[in-house]
Amino acid sequence: MKKILLVEDDPNLGLLLQDYLQLKGKFDVVLCKDGDEGLRAFTKQNYDLLILDVMMPKKDGFTLGKEIRKINSYVPIIFATAKGMIEDKMQAFNLGGDDYITKPFRIEELLLRINALLKRTENSEKKEEEKQSHFKVGKYEFDYTGQIISIDGTHQKLSTKEAELLRLLCLRKNEVLTREEALLNIWHDDNYFNGRSMDVFLSKIRKYLKDDPNVEIINVHGRGYKLLIN
Amino acid sequence: MKKILLVEDDPNLGLLLQDYLQLKGKFDVVLCKDGDEGLRAFTKQNYDLLILDVMMPKKDGFTLGKEIRKINSYVPIIFATAKGMIEDKMQAFNLGGDDYITKPFRIEELLLRINALLKRTENSEKKEEEKQSHFKVGKYEFDYTGQIISIDGTHQKLSTKEAELLRLLCLRKNEVLTREEALLNIWHDDNYFNGRSMDVFLSKIRKYLKDDPNVEIINVHGRGYKLLIN
DNA sequence: AACGCCATTTAACAATATTTAACAATTTTA
DNA sequence: TAAAATTGTTAAATATTGTTAAATGGCGTT
Missing domain, CATH: 1.10.10.10 (Winged helix-like DNA-binding domain superfamily/Winged helix DNA-binding domain)
Structure with missing residues (x-):
């Protein structure tokens, strides 16, 4: 089962997403409520994909993303950013982050972006065997x-x-x-x-x-x- | 200058986008008003990126995308789809299409996605090969x-x-x-x-x-x- | 326009690849 | 063990591809 690390400070949204992704997406979702916790969780084990909220009190999602990129340069990241924060989006892409999603979003859209990203990274590795x-x-x-x-x-x-x-x-x-x-x-x-x-x-x-x-x-x-x- | 092919049946939106992308994005934008015209335009010259409206009367954007993929398997495509058409989005990703955007969208977001996609494909090997x-x-x-x-x-x-x-x-x-x-x-x-x-x-x-x-x-x-x- | 030259298309026939058919052999089911 | 289903093998029929030559079409030159 694919492991996802979700970093989201709003506990309501965080838990909802975790449940939904576990139930409907059949993912193993670890939820962290701030950037520091997220970074610690990331160093403890490997994840297939990260979902980082950009607006967080202690450490914002971009900062966390940058720190993680130093450790791991390929793991796909989805940044969740507030509507209209165009500059932030810019940053996301400049960082090498693989996708972003605008809050508020429909949860199905998130699931789609997750699957799309996983698929993209999957067959860059997998194909080697079959080749x-x-x-x-x-x-x-x-x-x-x-x-x-x-x-x-x-x-x-x-x-x-x-x-x-x-x-x-x-x-x-x-x-x-x-x-x-x-x-x-x-x-x-x-x-x-x-x-x-x-x-x-x-x-x-x-x-x-x-x-x-x-x-x-x-x-x-x-x-x-x-x-x-x- | 990067060439963009825009296929959009609504002339108001189409012309607006064309102007904006040309002015602000410094792109060379060719506008087609339906799928057939789009396919013809595509075969005539090379484009760096395609923006395809999904909902079009004669031939929908996905069909067009599939046809184009047969000719060219790397050119990045952005599908513009109506809000909530989740199944269609699915199709977009299954197709290997590189991104989509939900209508109505903010034109800056489109510009961002365009730049992100171009950046991703810019230094991809395949494109180099084609030259x-x-x-x-x-x-x-x-x-x-x-x-x-x-x-x-x-x-x-x-x-x-x-x-x-x-x-x-x-x-x-x-x-x-x-x-x-x-x-x-x-x-x-x-x-x-x-x-x-x-x-x-x-x-x-x-x-x-x-x-x-x-x-x-x-x-x-x-x-x-x-x-x-x- | 008429000519030659060359690229491309069409036609005709040959060679291969795949599918279908026919029948034999084997394994399972009853 | 007999009947049914599955698999093995070979040959014929069909579809696809290979090759060559003739027909067509474009283009510059006269």
């Missing part, structure tokens, strides 16, 4: 981008669909790759005919892989396939 | 502006379309360049015949590139092409 393009399959080398598998010195070109299917199998090697997942991923529709089409490609891939007895694609009846590599 | 004119393609050197590829000492002139297509392939090297994207970018219309025309150019480009075995353009069936460079 793998080169796989070892027993004695085979499989280059997904180049759509080629090689064994010893010989190469075999793969068609696009063959390569995509083999890639998914590799990503789930020794685990079940669900028929549904494969179909939705590659064909974007898991109807009967696409399923039969996939069976044809599986048959072809098995042929390509027959030269290493330690590599095998087994069927998990009713569920999908496993690429076994010994 | 790039000189590419290394294996042993080849490709000069897009000069429409020439060279290998060893020999030069080969390229036609305009050949150069444009090769440029797109270079920008997406080792990734898929969608047929649709290429067609919309170069031909501004992805009908069947333009597609066949493109196939002819691809064939020609492959011939030009045949002298380096580490360079290859492979087809991704039903989607597009990948320029592979080892």
Whole structure:
């Protein structure tokens, strides 16, 4: 679950937001009532996103944001600022803060901005895993981008669909790759005919892989396939 | 000067915004009064940022945004949406659109969001790439502006379309360049015949590139092409 | 306007990739 | 164990892409 640090001095608004975001947004929300408390909380653990009220008595949200940025330069921040405080908004963006929201705001809008920001930062990290393009399959080398598998010195070109299917199998090697997942991923529709089409490609891939007895694609009846590599 | 494309069906608001942004923001603002006009304007030249009204009679802003995203995946977009249209906002973010603003808005807020977005995208890599004119393609050197590829000492002139297509392939090297994207970018219309025309150019480009075995353009069936460079 | 030159499009046919169909083999269900 | 459902395999049908050549269109020159 995503962790959010909310720093808001108004306890009414703070608690309301905390509840709403926990219930509706399924976030783990820590609420702090001033900047110092917020900074301490931030140093204690990692958060996925921060929501900082700008107008706070002891330490304002921008100051807090600047302090936090010294510690962590990437965590996304949403500043909540009063309407018409244009200069403040300026500051927010100059700080490298990722978004702001004008008070009073609709709570759904906040939720949307949160999700948008999280999404933006998420797939800057996440994509790396899925981006793998080169796989070892027993004695085979499989280059997904180049759509080629090689064994010893010989190469075999793969068609696009063959390569995509083999890639998914590799990503789930020794685990079940669900028929549904494969179909939705590659064909974007898991109807009967696409399923039969996939069976044809599986048959072809098995042929390509027959030269290493330690590599095998087994069927998990009713569920999908496993690429076994010994 | 930064170029902004503003698509807004209400002429009063549209002209007001145009004037304000030109005067105060020092932007070069092109105003279109509906989605079709907007799309045409977009294909004619490059813009640094788009402001799309969501509620428009003929073609709504989201639809337009989606169409534009097919041609250009990085240009920042601000959607202007009516207050409370939460679902629409959702769509905006799911689309990869970079920001939205709720109508009615204060014009200074729009200006702020514009500057923030421009700043964010200014030093993004992708934009730099789009300006790039000189590419290394294996042993080849490709000069897009000069429409020439060279290998060893020999030069080969390229036609305009050949150069444009090769440029797109270079920008997406080792990734898929969608047929649709290429067609919309170069031909501004992805009908069947333009597609066949493109196939002819691809064939020609492959011939030009045949002298380096580490360079290859492979087809991704039903989607597009990948320029592979080892 | 008429000509040649070149870029681009269209047409025609070839080669591949994918889907569908047909039938066999296997696994589950009853 | 028989029937039903799922999967395996091969071949035919369809769709997409590759290649070459001919037709078209733009543009400068005469």
